[in-house]
Amino acid sequence: MSTTTLKQALLATSLKPASRLGVHTTCFKSPVLASLSGLHQRRFNSSKTLKCSEDDALKLLNEQRKLRPSSPHFTIYQPQLTWYSSIANRVTGCALSGGFYAYALGYMALSGSIPLDSDTVVQVVASSPEWAKVAGKAIVALPFTYHTFNGVRHLAWDMGYLLDLKTSYTAGYTVLGLTAVSTVGLALI
Template sequence: MMSTKVLGLGPSLRKPAFAPRLVRNQVVARNLVVKRSVQTQSLPSTAAVEILDKQRLRRPSSPHFTIYQPQLTWLGSIANRATGGALSALLYGFSIAYLVAPGTFDSTHVIEFVAGLPDVVKYAGKALLAAPFTFHAFNGLRHLSWDLGKFLSLKAAYATGYVVIGASAVSTVALTLYGN
């Protein structure tokens, strides 16, 4: 009993113990007898799907693109995801093609194929590869700086966004023109 005094639990433990037996029995009986005021009915699974479809039609949709002004921060984030997905799809596509037909997609055949293309197609292809690669690389560095707690103010976020766009443009041109 000493520990209950120290913790301040003495009165709260004694109260139910010394309550009249009639009161204790009524509380126990009230807790044992559960009254259901809601009636339920069993439905087939198709009816449940129909109910959910009706609820989804009445649910409001998010207006995000229709009401918000485009901002550099979320445009950069969307472009970063898109370029990452595109570069991943290209890498996986080429890797699977190499596994399926290694004689066709080895480096000598690819170099011979590219060498036979017109210069305009080569430059366009290099630009199409360089632009997402450079943007994703520079924007990835921007995100890493955010993870380190740098450039988190609105002004700094916009400044780094413009730096990423500028660096991507310059490096895309440099990579496109290099080697020819």
């Protein structure tokens, strides 16, 4: 088969040139196909590399940064219940886990010098004034109950419930109400 016949066959079938397909001429074993002029790979670069000093490069970088679009600061938006509930859920989760870790580390580290066993903790709580007991229980109950009820809200979202704005806000206020009632109830037990 001659070279002109191959060129005509390629043009007749309207195939893309091999260079646009990423085909290298070395992929072909036939010297006839490798000699076709339309099958050579060509690259066109539109970017240039500038050789400049470090100070000039920093100046150029700072100029380019000025041209970047920036998103508005979050303080221009009206605060939403969903923001606060999300932040509070994270804070209460960190507070609960941090408290448990602190107690566990204290129990392990101070087991020889200061007793932190259950009997000692019960004796300390029993000898405390009533206001300290209520305050201590409220400090523990508030993050626990909020994180629990808001976790149920998140599970409802995961199952596809309460996703529209009205029911999401209703669920948020319900979580706040249940948290307040259960915190007071647990603190007064």
